Amino acid sequence: xxxxxxxxxxxxxxxxxxxxxxxxxxxxxxxxxxxxxxxxxxxxxxxxxxxxxxxxxxxxxxxxxxxxxxxxxxxxxxxxxxxxxxxxxxxxxxxxxxxxxxxxxxxxxxxxxxxxxxxxxxxxxxxxxxxxxxxxxxxxxxxxxxxxxxxxxxxxxxxxxxxxxxxxxxxxxxxxxxxxxxxxxxxxxxxxxxxxxxxxxxxxxxxxxxxxxxxxxxxxxxxxxxxxxxxxxxxxxxxxxxxxxxxxxxxxxxxxxxxxxxxxxxxxxxxxxxxxxxxxxxxxxxxxxxxxxxxxxxxxxxxxxxxxxxxxxxxxxxxxxxxxxxxxxxxxxxxxxxxxxxxxxxxxxxxxxxxxxxxxxxxxxxxxxxxxxxxxxxxxxxxxxxxxxxxxxxxxxxxxxxxxxxxxxxxxxxxxxxxxxxxxxxxxxxxxxxxxxxxxxxxxxxxxxxxxxxxxxxxxxxxxxxxxxxxxxxxxxxxxxxxxxxxxxxxxxxxxxxxxxxxxxxxxxxxxxxxxxxxxxxxxxxxxxxxxxxxxxxxxxxxxxxxxxxxxxxxxxxxxxxxxxxxxxxxxxxxxxxxxxxxxxxxxxxxxxxxxxxxxxxxxxxxxxxxxxxxxxxxxxxxxxxxxxxxxxxxxxxxxxxxxxxx
Amino acid sequence: xxxxxxxxxxxxxxxxxxxxxxxxxxxxxxxxxxxxxxxxxxxxxxxxxxxxxxxxxxxxxxxxxxxxxxxxxxxxxxxxxxxxxxxxxxxxxxxxxxxxxxxxxxxxxxxxxxxxxxxxxxxxxxxxxxxxxxxxxxxxxxxxxxxxxxxxxxxxxxxxxxxxxxxxxxxxxxxxxxxxxxxxxxxxxxxxxxxxxxxxxxxxxxxxxxxxxxxxxxxxxxxxxxxxxxxxxxxxxxxxxxxxxxxxxxxxxxxxxxxxxxxxxxxxxxxxxxxxxxxxxxxxxxxxxxxxxxxxxxxxxxxxxxxxxxxxxxxxxxxx
Numbered sequence: 030x031x032x033x034x035x036x037x038x039x040x041x042x043x044x045x046x047x048x049x050x051x052x053x054x055x056x057x058x059x060x061x062x063x064x065x066x067x068x069x070x071x072x073x074x075x076x077x078x079x080x081x082x083x084x085x086x087x088x089x090x091x092x093x094x095x096x097x098x099x100x101x102x103x104x105x106x107x108x109x110x111x112x113x114x115x116x117x118x119x120x121x122x123x124x125x126x127x128x129x130x131x132x133x134x135x136x137x138x139x140x141x142x143x144x145x146x147x148x149x150x151x152x153x154x155x156x157x158x159x160x161x162x163x164x165x166x167x168x169x170x171x172x173x174x175x176x177x178x179x180x181x182x183x184x185x186x187x188x189x190x191x192x193x194x195x196x197x198x199x200x201x202x203x204x205x206x207x208x209x210x211x212x213x214x215x216x217x218x219x220x221x222x223x224x225x226x227x228x229x230x231x232x233x234x235x236x237x238x239x240x241x242x243x244x245x246x247x248x249x250x251x252x253x254x255x256x257x258x259x260x261x262x263x264x265x266x267x268x269x270x271x272x273x274x275x276x277x278x279x280x281x282x283x284x285x286x287x288x289x290x291x292x293x294x295x296x297x298x299x300x301x302x303x304x305x306x307x308x309x310x311x312x313x314x315x316x317x318x319x320x321x322x323x324x325x326x327x328x329x330x331x332x333x334x335x336x337x338x339x340x341x342x343x344x345x346x347x348x349x350x351x352x353x354x355x356x357x358x359x360x361x362x363x364x365x366x367x368x369x370x371x372x373x374x375x376x377x378x379x380x381x382x383x384x385x386x387x388x389x390x391x392x393x394x395x396x397x398x399x400x401x402x403x404x405x406x407x408x409x410x411x412x413x414x415x416x417x418x419x420x421x422x423x424x425x426x427x428x429x430x431x432x433x434x435x436x437x438x439x440x441x442x443x444x445x446x447x448x449x450x451x452x453x454x455x456x457x458x459x460x461x462x463x464x465x466x467x468x469x470x471x472x473x474x475x476x477x478x479x480x481x482x483x484x485x486x487x488x489x490x491x492x493x494x495x496x497x498x499x500x501x502x503x504x505x506x507x508x509x510x511x512x513x514x515x516x517x518x519x520x521x522x523x524x525x526x527x528x529x530x531x532x533x534x535x536x537x538x539x540x541x542x543x544x545x546x547x548x549x550x551x552x553x554x555x556x557x558x559x560x561x562x563x564x565x566x567x568x569x570x571x572x573x574x575x576x577x578x579x580x581x582x583x584x585x586x587x588x589x590x591x592x593x594x595x596x597x598x599x600x601x602x603x604x605x606x607x608x609x610x611x612x613x614x615x616x617x618x619x620x621x622x623x624x625x626x627x628x629x630x631x632x633x634x635x636x637x638x639x640x641x642x643x644x645x646x647x648x649x650x651x652x653x654x655x656x657x658x659x660x661x662x663x664x665x666x667x668x669x670x671x672x673x674x675x676x
Numbered sequence: 677x678x679x680x681x682x683x684x685x686x687x688x689x690x691x692x693x694x695x696x697x698x699x700x701x702x703x704x705x706x707x708x709x710x711x712x713x714x715x716x717x718x719x720x721x722x723x724x725x726x727x728x729x730x731x732x733x734x735x736x737x738x739x740x741x742x743x744x745x746x747x748x749x750x751x752x753x754x755x756x757x758x759x760x761x762x763x764x765x766x767x768x769x770x771x772x773x774x775x776x777x778x779x780x781x782x783x784x785x786x787x788x789x790x791x792x793x794x795x796x797x798x799x800x801x802x803x804x805x806x807x808x809x810x811x812x813x814x815x816x817x818x819x820x821x822x823x824x825x826x827x828x829x830x831x832x833x834x835x836x837x838x839x840x841x842x843x844x845x846x847x848x849x850x851x852x853x854x855x856x857x858x859x860x861x862x863x864x865x866x867x868x869x870x871x872x873x874x875x876x877x878x879x880x881x882x883x884x885x886x887x888x889x890x891x892x893x894x895x896x897x898x899x900x901x902x903x904x905x906x907x908x909x910x911x912x913x914x915x916x917x918x919x920x921x922x923x924x925x926x927x928x929x930x931x932x933x934x935x936x937x938x939x940x941x942x943x944x945x946x947x948x949x950x951x952x953x954x955x956x957x958x959x960x961x962x963x964x965x966x967x968x969x970x971x972x973x974x975x976x977x978x979x980x981x982x983x984x985x986x987x988x989x990x991x992x993x994x995x996x
Contacts, residue, residue: 038906038996041996042994045996055991056992056994057992057993057994057995058990058991058993059995060953060954060995061953061954061996062953062955063955086996087951090904090906091902091906091951091953092904092949092951093902094951629864629865655978655980657992658980658984658988661988
């Protein structure tokens with residue numbers, strides 16, 4: 030077929046496609062001669078032109094007569110006619126037409142956008158050095174230090190800032206180390222005599238750290254809401270969770286702060302006992318000459334290996350509270366890797382039934398008198414053994430509720446308020462227990478790490494036993510507890526050495542993952558669109574197989590048969606109006622239809638359709654062919670009832 | 677020269693169309709309300725295809741075929757098929773002549789131009805296949821002697837779809853030999869009124885209009901009818917649609933497609949065209965293919981007929 034005849038054929042196909050979309054033609058079944066009337070009825074298109082187009086199609090394409098110019102003129106005519114057909118108003122296509130168009134537009138532009146996004150992500154990651162963090166960071170690492178602007182609002186920004194500054198610090202340290210080529214030696218310098226609490230009790234307000242005790246009085250924090258900080262990664266393998274020790278306090282000063290009262294510090298000897306070992310890997314920010322505490326497992330743990338990278342000359346010490354610390358001659362960020370062994374019964378020793386003998390402890394007088402009030406409130410157990418007393422105290426403080434203070438629960442001091450209102454999370458419970466137990470003559474220490482706070486008590490045999498104040502007495506599993514301890518953790522200040530960067534890793538990893546997911550989704554979407562989103566009569570659709578078309582049409586029926594039921598109902602109602610009889614009166618309706626002035630084919634369709642309704646067959650659950658039959662019944666009945674002819 | 681030929685053909689074609697209109701009018705006066713079927717049967721005559729007419733008793737099947745045969749001016753025989761009909765009864769046999777003691781061939785009713793095989797499904801398979809062989813080969817073999825039939829030769833068979841007792845339904849392979857199967861339905865109300873008004877008198881006679889020679893000339897002029905590739909594409913699309921439908925056990929064969937195009941050319945000639953158009957295919961699809969398609973039993977039980985299915989196919993296919 031010469032080109033212009035093919036062009037004419039396609040142009041006519043487009044005309045039919047548009048007319049079908051506009052609801053002027055049914056989707057198939059009419060020959061070009063039969064299409065003339067519906068195309069030109071009611072002033073749609075000029076009848077002469079339509080007739081001319083059909084005639085030319087017959088003459089040039091079917092008969093193969095006429096010359097090329099004639100075919101071209103006819104194709105132009107068809108194009109003009111097609112342009113006069115309004116855009117689709119057919120309900121089937123109109124309902125999702127704009128959605129399809131929008132999805133299609135997205136689908137067309139999405140691949141470019143995604144490639145651009147990918148390039149941008151890779152560029153960003155390369156520029157910020159995130160690649161090293163993404164795939165190759167073994168497990169976890171930490172960055173630390175407060176945000177430069179003191180805000181905690183944008184965590185990602187803060188993390189990035191610190192990450193950058195610390196990378197430069199590490200670079201500096203490494204170059205220093207290369208120049209000096211110093212060998213690592215372990216020394217035992219004496220750390221400062223007193224360490225104060227790392228727990229500034231009002232989150233985000235105190236600018237202090239444990240190195241700089243605040244001058245102002247420290248208020249007990251009564252907030253129990255969720256803090257903005259996330260959970261801390263366990264520094265030990267096998268994991269120890271939130272139960273590791275970092276800062277240990279032995280006493281309380283007159284301002285109510287927990288302090289390390291004793292002064293004796295001991296150098297740490299690298300040795301081994303053959304007990305099970307735990308491995309830690311942390312990053313800390315050092316400040317020249319100042320001790321920085323690092324996690325330990327128990328008071329009597331033994332350090333078996335210790336490595337710093339870069340290998341600086343560090344002093345590893347153990348303070349009076351049996352907490353480990355390092356002292357460095359220079360400042361900067363450093364990675365530490367060490368291993369500790371302990372076989373103590375620190376976590377699980379039984380509280381003995383030895384007689385309870387109060388030990389001399391030190392408390393400020395005011396706190397002592399307040400604590401006696403609390404002890405009176407608790408009451409001593411009948412059985413006056415060590416185990417019973419500690420258990421009684423522990424039971425009292427472990428059974429707090431997590432709720433805001435009610436009116437009338439304020440007492441003279443924060444300690445009294447917490448201990449008597451019995452509300453608060455781990456840090457409130459442990460601190461109140463700490464003071465009360467000291468007042469009762471039980472040697473007790475307050476232990477804090479970045480997430481959690483708990484106490485340890487000295488048993489009569491001189492060993493220490495951890496006491497955990499769970500958030501909820503019923504909380505069973507460690508995971509649950511970990512979740513709960515994430516609520517209201519003790520500090521809002523960025524303490525050196527303890528901020529995990531896993532979030533950063535995830536964030537940067539997702540930069541790459543997001544475009545990939547988007548790409549996959551878009552490809553899937555486009556595939557679906559090609560099958561479902563097109564009208565029946567577009568020229569491309571001619572090459573589709575029949576089963577494809579059926580699948581598309583069936584897809585349009587998957588609204589649970591509601592549209593079908595509505596269609597059938599409306600059709601039958603139009604018949605009711607024509608014959609003037611309600612179809613609920615079966616025999617009257619039947620007679621009326623029998624005697625109505627309608628073609629026999631329409632009559633048969635009406636009766637069939639009514640039977641289908643009565644039988645309950647108007648459903649898309651049945652065979653697709655039956656559904657199509659019903660649709661076509663409705664179509665032809667509607668043609669008749671609207672005054673058109675019907676075949 | 678080409679122009680002269682074209683003009684001559686054109687004139688020829690117009691004359692044929694005019695004669696065809698004449699025949700249709702004459703037959704339609706006798707067989708009221710069956711215009712569609714008359715046209716289909718005329719197509720069969722032109723294309724040299726046999727036809728099977730199906731319908732319940734009393735709808736004028738025989739009247740239709742008889743009227744057409746009369747108008748064609750051909751020798752017409754009617755064979756009433758019964759369960760005890762033997763092949764020799766329709767083909768003929770050698771009969772002993774007591775006078776000279778020789779055997780003389782007595783030709784059976786099949787030696788005619790138009791044969792009405794009434795209630796073909798009442799005869800046993802042996803007799804049916806004898807007739808079907810004649811239909812295929814257009815020759816008869818009796819006692820080893822082969823006799824050619826005079827052209828034209830058509831068989832219009834009728835069968836009654838209602839009765840099931842004592843019938844031998846035609847197998848699918850034999851049904852395929854018929855170019856078309858016409859399904860005679862009850863007449864429309866107006867037609868029925870006219871039939872009742874007219875036919876209580878003597879029905880009008882149908883004059884013989886054509887001659888066998890003319891029919892052969894028609895067939896020759898059918899050769900000039902063009903079939904564009906668009907039309908073959910349309911036919912293939914329709915055939916594929918009948919095969920792809922769910923519930924179809926046996927779709928339309930390629931022979932159905934060949935017959936469809938062949939008969940469409942005949943229809944084009946009847947309508948004074950030298951090319952076929954989708955309207956031809958649309959008009960002929962149901963009669964040409966309805967007996968060549970088998971539905972699955974489930975679909976048949978659900979009440980869907982082959983005709984419904986074919987109408988669906990037509991409606992779902994763009995006939996452009």
